[in-house]
Amino acid sequence: MTDTVIQTEKLTKIFGSFTAVDAITFDVKKGEIFGFLGANGAGKTTAMRMLCGLSVPSGGEATVAGFSVKNQAEQIKHSIGYMSQKFSLYEDLTVYENIRFFAGIYGIERKTIRARSSEMLQRLGLGDQRNTLVGSLPLGWKQKLAFSVAIFHSPRIVFLDEPTGGVDPVTRRQFWDLIYEASDNGITVFVTTHYMDEAEYCNRISMMVDGAIKALDTPANLKSQFQANDMDEVFYRLARRAKRKSY
Amino acid sequence: MKQLLIFVQKEFKHVFRDKKTLLLLFGLPIAQIVLFGFALTNEIKDANLLIIDHSKDETTLQITEKFRASSSFSLRESVMNTSEMEDAFKRGSIKLALIFPSQFEQDLIHEGRAPIQLIADATDPNTATMLINYASSIIRDYQQSIATKPPELSIQIQHRNIYNPELKGTTNFVPGVMALVLLLICVLMTSVSIVKEKEMGTMEILLVSPFNPILVILAKAIPYLALSIVNLIVILLLSTFLLDTPVNGNVFLLVGVSIVLIMAALSLGLLISNSTNSQQMAMLISLMGMLLPTMMFTGFLFPLENMPMALQVFANMVPSKWYYIIVKDIMIKGLGCSAVWKETLILLGMILLLLALSIRKFKIRLS
Amino acid sequence: MKHVTLEGISKSYDSTKAVDEVHFNVEQGELFGLIGPDGAGKTTLFRILTTLILPDAGRAFVNGHHVVKDYKKIRKEVGYMPGKFSLYQDLTVEENLSFFASIFNTTIRENYELVKDIYVQIEPFKDRRAGKLSGGMKQKLALCCALIHRPVVLFLDEPTTGVDAVSRREFWEMLKSLKKQGITILVSTPYMDEADLCEKIALIQSGNIMTVDTPERIVSDFPDPVYAVQSDNMSRLLRELRGSDQVKSANAFGEFHHITFSGGTESMDRFLKGLREPMLIKSISPTIEDCFIHLMAAHD
Numbered sequence: 023m024t025d026t027v028i029q030t031e032k033l034t035k036i037f038g039s040f041t042a043v044d045a046i047t048f049d050v051k052k053g054e055i056f057g058f059l060g061a062n063g064a065g066k067t068t069a070m071r072m073l074c075g076l077s078v079p080s081g082g083e084a085t086v087a088g089f090s091v092k093n094q095a096e097q098i099k100h101s102i103g104y105m106s107q108k109f110s111l112y113e114d115l116t117v118y119e120n121i122r123f124f125a126g127i128y129g130i131e132r133k134t135i136r137a138r139s140s141e142m143l144q145r146l147g148l149g150d151q152r153n154t155l156v157g158s159l160p161l162g163w164k165q166k167l168a169f170s171v172a173i174f175h176s177p178r179i180v181f182l183d184e185p186t187g188g189v190d191p192v193t194r195r196q197f198w199d200l201i202y203e204a205s206d207n208g209i210t211v212f213v214t215t216h217y218m219d220e221a222e223y224c225n226r227i228s229m230m231v232d233g234a235i236k237a238l239d240t241p242a243n244l245k246s247q248f249q250a251n252d253m254d255e256v257f258y259r260l261a262r263r264a265k266r267k268s269y
Numbered sequence: 270m271k272q273l274l275i276f277v278q279k280e281f282k283h284v285f286r287d288k289k290t291l292l293l294l295f296g297l298p299i300a301q302i303v304l305f306g307f308a309l310t311n312e313i314k315d316a317n318l319l320i321i322d323h324s325k326d327e328t329t330l331q332i333t334e335k336f337r338a339s340s341s342f343s344l345r346e347s348v349m350n351t352s353e354m355e356d357a358f359k360r361g362s363i364k365l366a367l368i369f370p371s372q373f374e375q376d377l378i379h380e381g382r383a384p385i386q387l388i389a390d391a392t393d394p395n396t397a398t399m400l401i402n403y404a405s406s407i408i409r410d411y412q413q414s415i416a417t418k419p420p421e422l423s424i425q426i427q428h429r430n431i432y433n434p435e436l437k438g439t440t441n442f443v444p445g446v447m448a449l450v451l452l453l454i455c456v457l458m459t460s461v462s463i464v465k466e467k468e469m470g471t472m473e474i475l476l477v478s479p480f481n482p483i484l485v486i487l488a489k490a491i492p493y494l495a496l497s498i499v500n501l502i503v504i505l506l507l508s509t510f511l512l513d514t515p516v517n518g519n520v521f522l523l524v525g526v527s528i529v530l531i532m533a534a535l536s537l538g539l540l541i542s543n544s545t546n547s548q549q550m551a552m553l554i555s556l557m558g559m560l561l562p563t564m565m566f567t568g569f570l571f572p573l574e575n576m577p578m579a580l581q582v583f584a585n586m587v588p589s590k591w592y593y594i595i596v597k598d599i600m601i602k603g604l605g606c607s608a609v610w611k612e613t614l615i616l617l618g619m620i621l622l623l624l625a626l627s628i629r630k631f632k633i634r635l636s
Numbered sequence: 637m638k639h640v641t642l643e644g645i646s647k648s649y650d651s652t653k654a655v656d657e658v659h660f661n662v663e664q665g666e667l668f669g670l671i672g673p674d675g676a677g678k679t680t681l682f683r684i685l686t687t688l689i690l691p692d693a694g695r696a697f698v699n700g701h702h703v704v705k706d707y708k709k710i711r712k713e714v715g716y717m718p719g720k721f722s723l724y725q726d727l728t729v730e731e732n733l734s735f736f737a738s739i740f741n742t743t744i745r746e747n748y749e750l751v752k753d754i755y756v757q758i759e760p761f762k763d764r765r766a767g768k769l770s771g772g773m774k775q776k777l778a779l780c781c782a783l784i785h786r787p788v789v790l791f792l793d794e795p796t797t798g799v800d801a802v803s804r805r806e807f808w809e810m811l812k813s814l815k816k817q818g819i820t821i822l823v824s825t826p827y828m829d830e831a832d833l834c835e836k837i838a839l840i841q842s843g844n845i846m847t848v849d850t851p852e853r854i855v856s857d858f859p860d861p862v863y864a865v866q867s868d869n870m871s872r873l874l875r876e877l878r879g880s881d882q883v884k885s886a887n888a889f890g891e892f893h894h895i896t897f898s899g900g901t902e903s904m905d906r907f908l909k910g911l912r913e914p915m916l917i918k919s920i921s922p923t924i925e926d927c928f929i930h931l932m933a934a935h936d
Contacts (some may be wrong), residue, residue, distance in 0.1 A: 062798075152875040160675060184798075188673055191673075192933075195887055219889055241891060257801050
C-alpha cells in the first residue's frame with residue numbers, strides 16, 4: 023500500500039507572464055482517494071492536464087504511474103482513466119456502444135468487453151439498459167456509468183473532474199460507494215469537487231490557492247490545523263486569501 | 270427608436286470586434302474578383318499547339334506564320350511523328366495538333382482542295398471546342414486572303430460581339446460575384462449572428478425584456494445591410510478600375526436593385542435563423558442552401574438554357590438568378606428601369622413571401 | 637400578498653414529464669429557493685414563469701399577471717438570470733450593463749442605487765470585455781444586468797452552479813441585501829446547503845415538488861430523531877449500519893454518517909450493544925439534505 027503512483031516535484035506551468043501552476047510538490051499513494059481542491063481559477067484544471075499528459079510542464083517534474091509527464095505522455099494515457107462532469111459519454115450512442123468504444127480505445131478484446139460489460143451493468147442495475155441511448159438516461163445513472171467506463175480498463179489512477187456536480191443527494195452517495203470500491207481494488211482516485219462534504223470522504227486533501235498548494239493533509243488534520251468545524255470553513259479560510267480572484 | 274439605435278450600435282461593435290470575420294467579409298469579394306479576373310479565366314491564351322508539317326511548302330509556312338502571330342496559341346513546331354504526338358497529348362504538353370499532309374500546296378492548286386487535320390485534347394470539351402473554332406477561323410481567314418477570284422455565290426458572314434466586343438470573361442462573372450458575395454454575407458452572417466444569441470443564452474434575456482423581438486431581428490439586419498453596401502461599392506470600384514468593366518448604366522439604379530437583393534437575402538437569413546438553434550446548423554443550411562444553388566443556378570458558371578426543364582424551373586426560385594439578369598442589363602448593356610422592372614418585381618415578391626414566412630415562424634418564446 | 641402563484645403547472649418534452657402538476661406560492665419580498673438536482677425541472681419552471689415557454693396545463697401568475705396572456709406585462713417587470721452565462725463576451729462590462737439598461741428603457745444612472753453595492757466591486761474593470769472576467773466577476777455583472785431595470789420579481793436560475801465556495805458565500809450575501817430592497821427573489825440551486833439561506837424553499841425531484849415550507853419547518857417535520865456517528869473506518873461502519881435491522885436509514889455526510897433507527901431508542905440501545913468496535917454517536921437535528929433523501933425515498 024505504500025508505493026507512490028503520482029509524484030510531483032516543483033511542477034510549474036506558465037502561460038506568458040501568468041504562472042498558472044506554481045511549483046507544486048506532492049505525492050499520492052496507491053489506492054488513495056486524493057481530493058484536489060481549490061477555488062475557480064486556482065490552477066486545478068491546468069495541474070490536472072499536466073498529470074494526464076495533455077499539457078507539457080514549463081518546469082519541474084512529475085511522474086504518473088511511474089512515467090514522466092514530460093516525455094512519456096503516451097504511456098501515462100494508457101495507465102489512467104478520466105472522467106469529467108462536462109464530457110463523459112457519447113449521448114447518441116447506446117450504453118453498450120459507449121463501453122465498447124472506450125474499452126476498444128485501450129485495446130481490450132471484444133470477448134472480454136462483452137463478458138465484463140454485462141457483469142458491470144448488472145452491478146450498476148443497468149442490466150436492461152444495454153441498448154438504451156445514453157442521452158435518455160437520467161444524469162445520475164450517466165455519471166455512474168461514465169465512472170465505470172473510466173475504470174473499465176483497470177487503470178492505475180482515475181482522474182475525476184467534478185464528477186458529481188448537480189447530481190441528486192442519493193445518487194451522489196451511490197457514486198461515492200463506487201469510488202470506495204475502486205479504491206479498495208487498488209485504483210488510485212484523484213478527484214476535484216465543489217461539495218465540501220465530499221472532501222471529507224477523501225483520504226487526503228490538497229488545497230490550491232493562486233497556483234500553489236497551500237495545505238495538504240487528512241481532513242481531520244486540516245480541520246484541527248485551521249481550528250475549523252468542517253471542511254467548508256477550511257476551504258473558506260484558505261481561498262479567501264487568494265489574490266488572483268479579482269481578475 | 271432609441272432602443273433600436275442602441276441595439277444597432279451593439280451589433281456594429283460585435284462586427285468590428287471580430288477582426289477575423291471582418292477580414293473575411295472584406296477579403297472575400299476582393300479575393301473573388303482578383304481570382305476570377307486573372308486566374309480563373311475561360312478565355313484561351315497561349316494554348317500549346319503542335320504543327321506537324323509533312324509538306325513544308327509556301328502555303329503551309331504562311332499558315333504556320335498566322336498561328337504564330339495569334340495570341341491564343343503558343344507554337345511547338347517539330348518533326349514529330351504521330352506516335353510522338355500521342356505521347357505529347359498524354360503528357361498534356363500540347364492541347365491541339367495541326368497536321369499538314371505531304372504535297373499540301375500542290376493538292377490545293379491542282380485539285381482545288383486540300384485537307385488539314387486538327388486534333389484536340391477533349392478531356393475538357395469546352396476548351397477543345399474553342400481551340401478548334403479558333404484554329405478553324407485562322408485557317409478560314411487565310412483561305413479568304415488567297416482566294417484568287419470570289420466564288421460565284423457566297424454568303425459572307427459578318428459577326429460582331431455587342432456589349433462585350435473583346436469577349437471578356439469579366440462581364441460575365443462580376444455580376445455573378447456580386448450576387449454571390451451579397452447573398453453570402455447577408456444570409457450567412459445574419460442567420461449566424463441571431464443563432465449565436467440563442468446559443469449564448471442572451472436571447473433568453475432579450476425575450477424576457479419589454480424589447481420587441483421583431484426589433485432584435487431588424488437591429489441584426491441593419492449592420493449587415495450597411496456592410497453589404499460597402500462591399501458592393503468595393504466590388505464596383507474593383508470592377509471599374511482593375512478589370513476595366515465599368516458600369517454602363519445608371520449606378521444608382523444598380524445600387525437600388527442591389528439593396529432589393531440584399532433585403533431578399535436578409536429575409537432568407539432570418540428565416541434560417543428562426544428555424545435553427547445552433548450556429549453550425551445555420552451555417553450548414555446557409556452554405557448548402559444558398560451557396561450551391563447560387564453557384565449552380567445563377568447562370569454565371571453554367572448557362573441555364575442548357576439545363577433540363579426541371580432545373581430551369583427550380584432556378585426561378587433562386588433570387589440571384591434574377592439579380593444576375595438585372596445586373597447584366599444595367600451594368601453591361603446600360604439599360605434602364607424599363608428593362609429590369611419585371612425581374613425587380615419578382616425579387617420584391619420573394620422578399621414579401623420570405624418575410625411573411627419568417628414572421629409567421631418567429632417565436633416570442635423559446636421553442 | 638402573493639407575488640408568484642403556480643396552480644397545477646405541467647410541462648412535458650416528448651414523452652418525459654419535466655414538471656408535473658406543480659403548486660406553490662411566493663410572497664412579496666420573499667427569498668424563495670427551488671432546490672433539487674439537475675434535471676429535476678427547475679429551469680423548466682423558471683422558463684414558464686418568465687414567459688419563455690408555455691405550460692401544457694395549469695395556470696401561473698407573476699405579480700398578478702397571467703404568464704401566457706399577459707406575457708408582455710411580465711417581461712417589463714421581472715429580472716432573469718439564466719443558468720448559462722448570458723452576457724455579450726465581446727462587449728465591455730459597462731457596455732453590457734448599459735445595453736441591458738437601455739432595452740428596458742432605463743439608464744444605469746437611474747437605478748444605480750440598486751446595483752451600487754455589487755457594481756462597485758466590478759467597476760474597476762468596467763472597460764474589460766466580459767469574456768475576460770473571472771467566474772465570480774461574470775456572475776456579479778450578470779446579476780447587475782438582471783437588476784438594472786429595478787425588477788419586481790427576480791429569477792436566478794442556478795446562479796451558484798460551478799462557482800467555488802467563497803464566491804457562493806459572497807453571492808448569497810448580495811441576495812440578502814437585495815431582499816432588503818423589497819425585491820421578490822426566486823433562486824434555484826442544486827446545493828442543499830444553500831437551503832438554509834432562503835426564507836422558504838421547495839424541494840423538487842423528477843418534476844415533482846416534494847415539499848414547500850420554511851427550512852426550519854421542513855427540518856422539524858422530519859419524522860425520526862437523527863444521530864451522527866463516526867468511527868475509525870467509516871466505510872466499514874456504513875456497511876455495518878446498512879446491514880443492521882435496527883437501523884432505518886444510514887447515509888454518509890462528510891465526516892459523519894447520519895442514521896435513524898427503526899424502533900426508537902429501543903432499537904438504538906439494541907444496536908449499540910451489538911457494536912463490535914467503538915463508535916462516536918451524537919444526537920443532531922437533520923439537515924435539508926437528510927430531509928431531501930428521506931422525501932425522495934417516500935416519493936419513490
